[in-house]
Amino acid sequence: MNHTPRARALNLEIKSLRRTAYFFLAPALIPIFVFFFLPALAAFILSFTDFDIYSLSNFQYVRFVGLKNYLQLSSDPLFWQAMRNTFYYVLAGGPLAIVASLATALLLNSKLIPYKSFFRAVYFAPVVTTLVAVAVVWRFLYHPRFGLLNYALGFLGLAPIDWLGDPTWAMPAIILMSIWKNYGYNMIIFIAGLQSIPQDLYEAAHMDGANAWQQFKSITLPMLAPTTVFVSIIAMIGNFQLFTEPYVMTQGGPVNSTLSLVLLMYQQGFRWWNLGYSAAIAFVLFGIILLGSLLQAQLQKKREGQ
Amino acid sequence: MRSFGKILILSLAIMIAVITLAPAFWMVSASFMPAGEASTFPPRLAPSKFTFEHYVTLFTRLQLARYLINSLVLSVSVTMISLFFNSMAGYAFAKYRFPGRDRLFRFLVAEMVIPAQVTTLPLFLMLNKVGLINTYLGVIVAGMATIYGIFLVRQFALAIPDSFIEAARMDGASDFRIYWSVILPLCRPILITLAIFTFMGTWNDFLWPLIVLTDDSMYTLPVALANLTGEHVQDTELMMAGAVITILPVMMIFIALQKYYISGIMAAGLKE
Numbered sequence: 329m330n331h332t333p334r335a336r337a338l339n340l341e342i343k344s345l346r347r348t349a350y351f352f353l354a355p356a357l358i359p360i361f362v363f364f365f366l367p368a369l370a371a372f373i374l375s376f377t378d379f380d381i382y383s384l385s386n387f388q389y390v391r392f393v394g395l396k397n398y399l400q401l402s403s404d405p406l407f408w409q410a411m412r413n414t415f416y417y418v419l420a421g422g423p424l425a426i427v428a429s430l431a432t433a434l435l436l437n438s439k440l441i442p443y444k445s446f447f448r449a450v451y452f453a454p455v456v457t458t459l460v461a462v463a464v465v466w467r468f469l470y471h472p473r474f475g476l477l478n479y480a481l482g483f484l485g486l487a488p489i490d491w492l493g494d495p496t497w498a499m500p501a502i503i504l505m506s507i508w509k510n511y512g513y514n515m516i517i518f519i520a521g522l523q524s525i526p527q528d529l530y531e532a533a534h535m536d537g538a539n540a541w542q543q544f545k546s547i548t549l550p551m552l553a554p555t556t557v558f559v560s561i562i563a564m565i566g567n568f569q570l571f572t573e574p575y576v577m578t579q580g581g582p583v584n585s586t587l588s589l590v591l592l593m594y595q596q597g598f599r600w601w602n603l604g605y606s607a608a609i610a611f612v613l614f615g616i617i618l619l620g621s622l623l624q625a626q627l628q629k630k631r632e633g634q
Numbered sequence: 635m636r637s638f639g640k641i642l643i644l645s646l647a648i649m650i651a652v653i654t655l656a657p658a659f660w661m662v663s664a665s666f667m668p669a670g671e672a673s674t675f676p677p678r679l680a681p682s683k684f685t686f687e688h689y690v691t692l693f694t695r696l697q698l699a700r701y702l703i704n705s706l707v708l709s710v711s712v713t714m715i716s717l718f719f720n721s722m723a724g725y726a727f728a729k730y731r732f733p734g735r736d737r738l739f740r741f742l743v744a745e746m747v748i749p750a751q752v753t754t755l756p757l758f759l760m761l762n763k764v765g766l767i768n769t770y771l772g773v774i775v776a777g778m779a780t781i782y783g784i785f786l787v788r789q790f791a792l793a794i795p796d797s798f799i800e801a802a803r804m805d806g807a808s809d810f811r812i813y814w815s816v817i818l819p820l821c822r823p824i825l826i827t828l829a830i831f832t833f834m835g836t837w838n839d840f841l842w843p844l845i846v847l848t849d850d851s852m853y854t855l856p857v858a859l860a861n862l863t864g865e866h867v868q869d870t871e872l873m874m875a876g877a878v879i880t881i882l883p884v885m886m887i888f889i890a891l892q893k894y895y896i897s898g899i900m901a902a903g904l905k906e
Contacts, residue, residue, distance in 0.1 A: 348809040349730035356723035356779035360742070363757060363775050368748050370756035384762075432650060440640045441647055449892055450651045453658070456888040456895070458838045460856035461877035464863050465661045468870050474673045476660055508654070513899065520900040569749055572840045576860050590751050590841075598845055603755050610752045621747045 375607035384601060397608035407609070409584050410592040413499060417588065418567045421503040426560055428511040430552075433518030434544075448519070452512035459509070463576035466505045467492065470577075492578055495585035502573045502586055514559045521555035522548070554631060561624040565617050589613050658881075665689070665875035672870040688875035698879060700851060701858040706883075708770060708843070708854060709836040712777040713829050719779040721825060724787025725817050729799060739788070742781050750776075751841065758845055772846040773854075777836060783828055790824040791817065827898030830891055834884050855880040 376392055383389040401407045432451055436444055454462070469476050470491035478488040491501040525548065533543050571590040574580050580587035580595075589609060597606030660679070664672040665688055667681040692698040727739050757776065758767070766772040794817065802812045818825070843854045853861065859876050866872055888895060 345730060345809075346732045349726045349732045349735075351809075352722040352726035352730070352813070356719040356784060359719070359775065359778040360745075360781065363778070364748075364753055365745065367753035367756040367760065368745075370760075371752050374756060384759075435643065435647055435650070438643055440643045442644070447647050447651060448896070449889075451654055452892075452896065453885070453888065454654060456834055456884050457658075458856055458877075458880045458884060460838075460840050460860050461880040462657075464859060464873055464877050465657055467863070468664075468672065468873070469657055469660065471673075474675055474677055476656070476677050479675075479677050508657070512654075516896055516899045565749075569751060571751075575840075576863065593751065594841070597755050598758075603759070607755050610749075610755065614749060614752050617749055618747055 371607045371610055374604055375611050377604045379602075379604040379607075381601035383603075393604070397605050398612075400605065401608055401612065406584065406587070406592065410587045410589050410609075413585065413587055414568060414570060414589045416499055417503060417570050418564055420500075421506055422560065422563050422567055424503065425507045425511055425563060426514060426556065428507055429514035429559070430518050430556075432511060433515045433522060434548075436515070437519060437522045448516075451515060454509045455512045457509070459572045460576055462505070462509055463573050466501075467577050470501055493582055495582050498578055498582060498585045502570075502577065505577075506567075506573060510563075514563065517559055518552065518555060521552050525551045557627050558624070561620055561627075565620050568613060568617055568620075661874050661877050661881075664871055665878050667871050669869065669871055672874070673868075688869075688872045689879075691872060692875055692879065696862065697851075698855075698858070698876065701853050701855045702879065704770075704847075704852060705837055705854040705856075708773050709833050711770070711774055712836045713832045715774065715778050716780055716783055716832055717825060717829055720783030720828065721787050721818065721821060722813065723779065723784045725791050725813055725821075727784065727788045728791035729794070729796070729817075743785060746781050746785075754842065754845055761846065767846060768848045768852055769846075770852075773843055776842055777832070780832075783832070786824055786828055787821060790821055794820050823894070824898075826891070826894045827901075830887065830895050831898065833887065837884055 375397055376394060377383075377390050378393045378396070379390050435441065436448055436451070441447065468474075472478060472488055472490045472493065475491070477491070481488065489497055491497050529547050529551075530543055533547060538546070569590055570588040571594065574586040574588055574591050575594070578586045580591050590613065593606050593609040593613070596602045596609060663678075663680055666684045666686070667678065668683065668685050669687070671678055671682060727735065753776075761767050761772045761775070766775070798816055798820070799812055802816050807815070837854075838856065839854075840856050840860070843857050844860070847853055847857060850858075850861075859873075859880055862876060863873055
């Protein structure tokens with residue numbers, strides 16, 4: 329059949345369409361392959377080598393060392409400190425931020441609130457600000473003597489806190505700042521989730537005499553559950569990448585109380601040029617994030633199965 | 635009863651707004667204070683007299699204009715290039731048939747799990763080998779195309795009816811012509827959203843420019859600001875002026891285009 333002129337023309341057309349598709353794909357896929365996919369693969373290999381400052385000038389000095397970097401990590405107290413700090417940030421900061429996002433979303437979804445879009449824009453504004461600039465500003469807000477925050481605490485009769493100088497308070501200070509900066513983002517997603525709940529559910533509950541709290545507990549919360557799972561896991565993945573806040577505000581201190589995994593990776597890689605060791609840290613981070621993503625995929629599948 | 639609840643809930647909303655705006659308000663206010671005034675007790679909320687001296691210092695002695703230009707050039711180039719490349723690829727994934735298309739797309743989406751930090755070390759070595767460290771191009775290559783951008787455009791382009799494309803083809807339009815004059819205008823909303831995301835993401839980015847730009851004169855605003863805080867720890871008012879300049883451009887874009895920005899996030903969140 330391929331010999332009829334019509335079929336041949338069709339065949340040619342399919343071939344030319346295919347070529348056009350590749351023409352459209354290449355400009356995006358080549359950079360992604362070269363500058364993202366290949367480096368990710370190379371990082372994996374790098375994590376099994378002793379790449380250091382000497383190898384930087386001459387790649388011939390690089391040797392494969394097997395699992396040495398990973399074994400060294402497992403006995404490096406600084407690494408475990410960074411792990412603990414990062415998990416502290418993720419497990420304490422994450423849920424608190426979600427509660428703040430949900431509470432403000434409920435507030436703005438209330439029928440009693442006027443100027444909704446104004447409040448929404450104000451609450452959202454910190455999200456678009458530059459993190460480095462925000463960290464610079466908050467460093468001064470946290471100043472033990474002249475900072476606005478301790479001044480406000482003074483009105484409540486509380487003693488001043490050395491926010492960034494006290495190892496117990498430095499991480500809470502970073503968490504507080506990142507809640508302020510980020511709560512508006514998930515608030516928007518929660519508002520979208522709230523608006524997608526059918527109104528007649530509430531009307532039916534109202535007819536049955538359910539009060540506001542009962543409606544919230546048995547309609548709003550269960551209907552928002554998928555959004556909450558989604559938002560929590562995305563936030564968790566982002567929070568594991570904590571870097572800029574400690575870099576600008578504390579350099580990981582005091583006494584390493586805010587040293588995060590990415591900050592340790594940066595210091596090992598770009599300050600001490602232990603690139604092999606640093607790549608191993610990067611892959612531990614990747615492993616954690618991968619687990620989080622698999623968890624999300626699993627939960628999503630389960631929900632779709634229902 | 636109802637009006638009481640209304641007042642209560644409104645004052646709660648106002649209180650949260652005040653807390654949210656307080657750091658920004660203080661930043662702007664302190665940037666106009668005479669040197670040393672931000673470090674007094676009790677803290678001042680407003681300057682005793684307005685001064686622009688810190689802004690003048692930033693632009694004369696500390697070459698802030700240079701950093702501002704670096705940030706602008708980088709953010710605009712990354713936005714334009716990635717918008718062009720991502721939209722072509724997104725369109726191809728949505729509307730062309732070729733062997734392995736769906737498998738390739740699924741593979742790309744799966745790659746999104748890899749955190750960018752993982753790629754920084756080998757990418758640095760690679761750029762070092764070809765002499766791209768401390769150049770604009772070194773920053774740009776990492777953002778030339780994004781999987782997320784391709785994904786967003788594809789999802790949007792899927793909804794465009796095939797008949798539009800066929801009609802243009804009947805009229806003798808070439809494939810590129812169809813992409814340029816039919817598809818791009820139809821994708822306007824998603825392209826605007828993607829442009830805002832990309833511009834702000836590049837402007838606010840810190841880790842990658844910090845690694846690639848090693849020379850002072852190449853710094854972007856965030857890198858320069860982080861560097862300045864190290865040297866000018868005591869000059870609170872100066873630092874606040876620097877923070878204002880860094881945040882101002884993204885804030886203005888947000889205020890002008892917030893409709894696109896917020897609807898983009900809502901769409902991304904609902905799609906899951």
